[in-house]
Amino acid sequence: MFFERFLQWKMLERRPITKYTFRQYRVLGKGGFGEVWACQVRATGMMYACKKLEKTHVKKRRGEAMALNEKQILEALDSRFVVSLGYAYETKHSLCMVLTMMSGGDLKFHIHNIGQPGLDKNRVRFYAAEVCCGIMHLHRKSIVYRDMKPENILLDDNGHIRISDLGLAVRLSEGSLVRGKVGTAGYMAPEVIGHKHYGLSVDWWGLGCLIYEMTAGKSPLRQKGEHPKAAEMERRIQHQPLEFGEKFGKSVKNLCSSLLNKDPSERLGCLASGGKDVQDHRFFRKINFRMLEAGLVEPPFKPDASTFKINH
Structure with a gap:
């Protein structure tokens, strides 16, 4: 039983991350390049904050290097005092970084x-x-x-x-x-x-x-x-x-x-x-x-x- 569940989990891990991996809820905030949404991983129920960078805004403001830089820096970090990058994916219109949920305000x-x-x-x-x-x-x-x-x-x-x-x-x-x-x-x-x-x-x-x-x-x-x-x-x-x-x-x-x-x-x-x-x-x-x-x-x-x- 345990082994079967383990195999199911490994299959889940290998699935590509897309927008369908998550349930999307309300907007948590807005910034220069897009919005931050509350989202939930369908498979685990874990809540995250999804930072959506609109590609048109990013290109218009020449922010491609900045967006890539943020993703690469987040991938290198592991601290309880800095937001963590859980997942990253893209859609036709957005670059999406799925981050630690911080629901207590700023x-x-x-x-x-x-x-x-x-x-x-x-x-x-x-x-x-x-x-x-x-x-x-x-x-x-x-x-x-x-x-x-x-x-x-x-x-x-x-x-x-x-x-x-x-x-x-x-x-x-x-x-x-x-x-x-x-x-x-x-x-x-x-x-x-x-x-x-x-x-x-x-x-x-x-x-x-x-x-x-x-x-x-x-x-x-x-x-x-x-x-x-x-x-x-x-x-x-x-x-x-x-x-x-x-x-x-x-x-x-x-x-x-x-x-x-x-x-x-x-x-x-x-x-x-x-x-x-x-x-x-x-x-x-x-x-x-x-x-x-x-x-x-x-x-x-x-x-x-x-x-x-x-x-x-």
Whole structure:
């Protein structure tokens, strides 16, 4: 009986992956190249998020290399803190990547749309610690993420996070740096804006922006509700000192200041010990990173299932 079932499973594994492998449910989100749908593997009942890249949009915006790059990078990763690629297939009109289902919303929603802007200290610490682990996994693979922002950090049903949307990520050749004004206005590091060559440093700046926004309820160097032009935002990032309000305790203020150092050679995370220096910061003294990486730390917040429920 067991052997028969095993053979059935092996037959299933050998079937080509097509759109008929999945049941499709509602749209979870929309992006520049297409939509993300909730889907279910018919054979196993497992839920995933299917990122559909419309071929016409991809070609129009010359995004073929970007789409292929994201797929190849996802295939190389294996971390509980970064979305995983379960399947990939194409249809007549779309390129489809079937990814980890994250149905608890994104951090931008949690920071700005539930109660007062910002999150409590325990949640800030927990999410920052998990993001730090995700960044370190990417960096061990010589991958620079380059697009750290709250809407790219997703929560699962239990309250754990994963880094998503690796379309702008790039793999560094040994000892090399890259150059390119890539990312989202307001979250790009000074060296990116200044058209300098850079490496892993930009992701630690991104973590600093994320921690600042989770704490303050607004992004650094921008007032709540303010929408400065790109040139003004770039000027502030390169030259304006940070301001910290009353929501910042000593340890989180020090951590943000160290991560948001405008000089990448002095930025926390960019020194000899890399991400270990970030994990050793006193802000994280209550975090057992070994247990966190094993998935044994209980999240301080569980998303309300009804808010982000998938309609079958």
